[in-house]
Amino acid sequence: MKKKLGAIVLVFCLIYACSLMGSIVSSESSFHPQIFDPQMIYVDDDFTDDPENHQWDTIQEGITDASNGDIVYVYQGIYPENVVLDKTVTLLGETKDFTIIDAQNRADCLYIISDYANITGFTLRNSGTGVYPQLDAGIDINSCHVTITHCNIISNNQGILIKKSYNFITECFIDKNEAGVYFKGDNNTVTHCEITNNSIGVGADQVKKNNLSHLQIQNNGRGIHFVTSQDNLIKDSCIVTNQHHGLILEWMSDNNKISRCSISNNGEDGIHVYASTDGNIISQCQISHNGGDGIEFFDTVNNNIILFCDIIGNHHHGIYSHWILTAPSNRMHYCNIYNNGFGVHGELCQPNAIYNWWGSPDGPSGAGNGQGDAITDSVVYIPWLNEPAGENTPPSVEISSPSEEETVGNQIEIIGWSSDPDGLEDLRIVEIRIDKEEWRLVNGTSPWRYYYTTQDNGFHVVTARAYDYINYSGLYIRTIIVDTVLPLVTLLYPQGGESLKGATKIQWEASDNQDDGLEINLSYSSVGNIDWHTIMISDDANGTYNWNTSLLPDGEYILRISATDDAGNSAFDISGNFTIDSTLLSLQIVKPRNGYLYIMDREVIPTLRGRTLIIGKITIESSIDPVSTIQRIELYLDNILFGILYNPPFEFLIDESLFGKHSICVKIHDTANRCAVHTIEPLFLNW
Numbered sequence: 001m002k003k004k005l006g007a008i009v010l011v012f013c014l015i016y017a018c019s020l021m022g023s024i025v026s027s028e029s030s031f032h033p034q035i036f037d038p039q040m041i042y043v044d045d046d047f048t049d050d051p052e053n054h055q056w057d058t059i060q061e062g063i064t065d066a067s068n069g070d071i072v073y074v075y076q077g078i079y080p081e082n083v084v085l086d087k088t089v090t091l092l093g094e095t096k097d098f099t100i101i102d103a104q105n106r107a108d109c110l111y112i113i114s115d116y117a118n119i120t121g122f123t124l125r126n127s128g129t130g131v132y133p134q135l136d137a138g139i140d141i142n143s144c145h146v147t148i149t150h151c152n153i154i155s156n157n158q159g160i161l162i163k164k165s166y167n168f169i170t171e172c173f174i175d176k177n178e179a180g181v182y183f184k185g186d187n188n189t190v191t192h193c194e195i196t197n198n199s200i201g202v203g204a205d206q207v208k209k210n211n212l213s214h215l216q217i218q219n220n221g222r223g224i225h226f227v228t229s230q231d232n233l234i235k236d237s238c239i240v241t242n243q244h245h246g247l248i249l250e251w252m253s254d255n256n257k258i259s260r261c262s263i264s265n266n267g268e269d270g271i272h273v274y275a276s277t278d279g280n281i282i283s284q285c286q287i288s289h290n291g292g293d294g295i296e297f298f299d300t301v302n303n304n305i306i307l308f309c310d311i312i313g314n315h316h317h318g319i320y321s322h323w324i325l326t327a328p329s330n331r332m333h334y335c336n337i338y339n340n341g342f343g344v345h346g347e348l349c350q351p352n353a354i355y356n357w358w359g360s361p362d363g364p365s366g367a368g369n370g371q372g373d374a375i376t377d378s379v380v381y382i383p384w385l386n387e388p389a390g391e392n393t394p395p396s397v398e399i400s401s402p403s404e405e406e407t408v409g410n411q412i413e414i415i416g417w418s419s420d421p422d423g424l425e426d427l428r429i430v431e432i433r434i435d436k437e438e439w440r441l442v443n444g445t446s447p448w449r450y451y452y453t454t455q456d457n458g459f460h461v462v463t464a465r466a467y468d469y470i471n472y473s474g475l476y477i478r479t480i481i482v483d484t485v486l487p488l489v490t491l492l493y494p495q496g497g498e499s500l501k502g503a504t505k506i507q508w509e510a511s512d513n514q515d516d517g518l519e520i521n522l523s524y525s526s527v528g529n530i531d532w533h534t535i536m537i538s539d540d541a542n543g544t545y546n547w548n549t550s551l552l553p554d555g556e557y558i559l560r561i562s563a564t565d566d567a568g569n570s571a572f573d574i575s576g577n578f579t580i581d582s583t584l585l586s587l588q589i590v591k592p593r594n595g596y597l598y599i600m601d602r603e604v605i606p607t608l609r610g611r612t613l614i615i616g617k618i619t620i621e622s623s624i625d626p627v628s629t630i631q632r633i634e635l636y637l638d639n640i641l642f643g644i645l646y647n648p649p650f651e652f653l654i655d656e657s658l659f660g661k662h663s664i665c666v667k668i669h670d671t672a673n674r675c676a677v678h679t680i681e682p683l684f685l686n687w
Contacts, residue, residue: 037069038069038071039054039066039067039069040054040071041054041062041063041065041071041073042054042056042062043055043056043057043058043059043061043062043074043075043079044057044074044075044077045057045077045079046077049061058079058081059072059079059081059083059101060084062074063084063085063087063089063091066089067087067089068088068089069088069089070089070090072090073092073094074092074099074121076094076095076098077098077099078100078102079099079100079101079102080104081101082106082108082109082111083101083109084113085111085112085113085114085119086113086114087117088114088117089114089117090118090119090120091117091120091122092118092120092121093120093121093122094121095121096120096151096152097123097152099122099123100123100124100125101122101123101124102126103124103126103127103128103136103156105126105128105129106128107128107136108127108138108140109125109137109138109156110122110138110140111142112139112140112141112142112143112146113142114143115143115144115146116144116145116146117146118146118147119139119149119151120147120148120150120151121150122152123151123152123153124138124139124153124156125138125152125153125154126155127156127158128157135157135158135161135182136156136157136158137156137158137159137182138154138160139160139161140158140161140163141160141161141163141167141185143167144164144165144166145167146167146168147168147170148170149169149170149171149172151172152172152173152175153173153174153175153177153180154173154174154175154176158177158178158179158182159178159180159181159182159198160174160180160181160182160190161179161182162181162183163184163185164185165185165187167188168189168191169188169193170190170191170192171192171193172193173193174193174194174195174196174198175194175195175196175198176198177198177199179198179199179200179201179203180195180200180201180202180220181193181201181202181203182200182202182203182204182205183202183203183205183207184204184205184206184207186207187209188211189210189211189212190210190211190212190213191212191213192213192214194215194216195215195216195218195220196216196217196218196219196220197220198220198221199222200221200225201217201218201224201242202215202217202223202224203224203226203227204227204229205227205229206227206229207229207232208230208231209231209232209233210233211232212232212233212234212235213233213234213235213236214236214237215237215239216237216238217237217242220242222242222243222248223240223242223245223246223247224239224247224248225245225247225250226248226249226250227251227253228250228251228253229253229256230252230255231255232256233256233257233259234256234257234258234259234261235257235259235261236260237261237262238261238262238264239262239263239264239266240262240263240266241264241265242267243266244266244267244268245269245271245272246269246270246290247263247270248271248272248273249272249273249274249277249280250272250277251275252276252278253277253280254278254279255278255279255280256281257281257283258281258282258283259281259282259285259470260283260284260285261285262285263285263286263287263288264289264290265289266290266292267290267291267292268291268292269292269295269296270287270290270292270294271287271294271296272293272298273295273296273297273298273301274296274297274298275298275299275300275301276300276301277301278301278304279303279304280304280305281304281307282305282307283305283307283309283392283469283470284307284308284309284392284470285309285310286309286310287309287310287312288310288312288313288314289312289313289315292315293314293317293318294311294312294314294318294319294340295311295318295319296319296320296321297320297321297322297330298320298321298322300323301321302329302330303330304329305331305333306319306331306332306335307335307392307468307469307470308335308389308470309332309335310335310336311335311337311340312336312338312339312340314340315340316341317340317343317344318337318338318340318373319332319343319344319351319353320342321345321346322345322346322347322349323347323348329352330349330351330352331351332351332352333352333353333354333422333424334355334356334389334392335356336356336357336359336388336389337353337356337357337358338357338358339359339373342366342373342374343365343366343372343374343375344373344379344381345375345376345379346375346378346379347378350378350379350380351379351380352380353375353379353380353381354380354382354383354384355383355385355389355422355424356381356384356385357372357384357385357389358370358372358373358375358381359371359372359373361386361387364379364384367379367381368381370384392468392470392471393421394468394470394471394472394474395418395419395420395421395428395471396466396473396474397416397417397418397464397466397473397474397476398416398418398464398476399414399415399462399464400415400416401415402478402480404478404479405480405481406480406481407480407481407482407483407516407566408480408481408567409483409567409568409569410484411451411453412454412480413449413450413451414432414442414449414451414464415447416430416442416447416448417446417448418430418445418446418448418473420466420468424468425445427468428445428466429466429469430442430444430445430448430465430466430467431464432450432464433462433463433464434460434461434462435460456482457485458481458482459481459482460480460481461477461479462477462478463477482567483513483514483566483567483569484569485513485569486569486570486571487512487513487518487563487564487565487569487570488510488512488563488571489509489510489561489572489573490573491506491508491561491573491574491575492508492509493506494578495575496558496575496576496577496578497576497577497578498578498671499581499629499670499671500549500578500580500581501549501580501581501629501670502549502550502582503548503550504546504547504548504549504673505545505547506535506544506545506546506559507543507544508520508522508542508543508561509542510542511541512563514566514567516566517539518539518541518563518564519537519539519563519564520537520541520543520561520562521534521536521561521562522545522559522560522561523535523559523560523561524552524558525557525558525560526555526556527555527557528556532560535547535559549580550582552580552582553582554579554580554582554583555579555580556577556578556580557578557579557580558574558577558578559574559575560573560574560575561573561574581626583625585625585626585670585674585675585676586623586624586625586676587623587624587666587668587677587678588623588678589620589621589664589666589680590621590623591618591621592612592620592682593612594612594680595611595612596613597615598612598613598614598615598616598618599615599616600617601616601617601618601619601653611682612683613683613685614682614685614686615685616655616685616686617653617655617686618653618654618655619652619653619654620651620653620654620664621650621651622666622668622678624650624668627648629670629671630650630668630669631646631669631670631671632644632645632669633645633646633650633666633668634667634668634669635664635666636667637656637663637664637665638662639663642654655686658686659685659686660683660684661681661684662681662682662684663680663681664679664681664682665677665678
């Protein structure tokens, strides 16, 4: 081997092997990275092919010899090839300026169809000139998770053509192509590249969520040109000295974000926005000394926002809005707008340009009375800033409900507040995240609300943040406890079938899985007319309540008891039908009658002195009202229980050897747990 590998090759091998161990979130292909033991394949245009030692004189032969995970190391030289990379390998050039793939004006220099490939250290030049759909390119990426680093992409039709997703391009010099970088796929990143002398520096057609950052885009025909492309990010880049517009957004290129960019000294407009392109945010940019307008909005362009930008020294207008037949939907705030040919021009529209510095403390000129940049009559400019705009102050946010570690049910209302020291409430949004789910937009800002439903019991973390279209607030974090388990509650008495009179002791027991304090609600209803009436509300989970049923009309009723925990979960129990009978319980011993003589259980005559005299056996009979509710009747002879009867007829026969005066007591019990007693003391002669 005529050259030795430097230490950089070994280091790169280790980095590459380690990178394959990481987890990959998304891919458009079914391939998933594995951990390989890489083998070195060597390519040199001076080699004689040596398969045994994996040495080849063309790059394509080296790729054919390689397996997934291998490294194809290419020495300096000019390789007149159209390389197809169809394996997950690292293609490593010795030095980018002198390791050259030259397509000789036909097809692609490098056509990539393998996921997770890595290319570094090459110059790729002179692709074919085929037009769409062929679009010959220096690098044509038709796969995902490809990394391109430290490459020169020079004099091609398309410099780098990205047709798939999640690819990463960094530290490349992209020069003299028809389009330096052209996006046909989503979620790609281009960063820390110099893109110069192309017809279009960066182009995109019908793509989303690509990320451009730390780019030097200069001396191109057009700097960046997006068509029907949404949710892309352009930040921390210089878009300068391009022949025409610096940045073009057209035909429904919505919701893109341009921040912290220098867009200056371009031949025409700094930013040109037209044809139904809405919702873009331009923030913290230096837009200055462009040959046309700093920013031009043209043809039904709505809801675009310009914040904290320096719009200075542009030849025509700082901001030009025309042919926008809507209310003041394009807004510009906290910007420094001065030394332009004309400050803000609104034609057939009303640009909202409050809170700006116009170069003078007394505001704009033209439609305004100040000495600053001029505005047209349609521009809304009051109030203005009395001094130049400074740095943006981030908003703040808080959650007011639920409280920390509050127990809630499955339907949760989260309420909070947010504020922004810079003002302008309509330029502030609040987002919320439950646990590790995606951020979600809430309703409102101050106050704001969010409704959330879950069946997942236990602790959950609620995080809120506010966004003023430039900075996010700090995170406000609150822990809540979700409890969807119903408490348990049982009505112990009455359960149904009872007859209640007067004071009745209601009994229940209840419990909750979270040991929450329970609210107990006891209510009644008459049978056949379910209209619940509250008896009492208590926090006694295992309790009793003395209910005075005499206040209700006689009839059939049911009881309902409910238990509600801190999360709002409720359970209930209902009794069977029971009777309320408020008629007084009446008892009287009617045999033997007071003041009569009884012989062998027969009433004979009244006694002379009004005493009751019993000779022989006697049957004790009682008058009971009402009989229907009697549960049992007891007879006591001289305070000793003599007998119990549960069913009519309620009569007792006493045929005992008794002499003299004895006590006879009858005691009745009804289903309402009431009782009545009647006692007599006759004289007995029974032997």
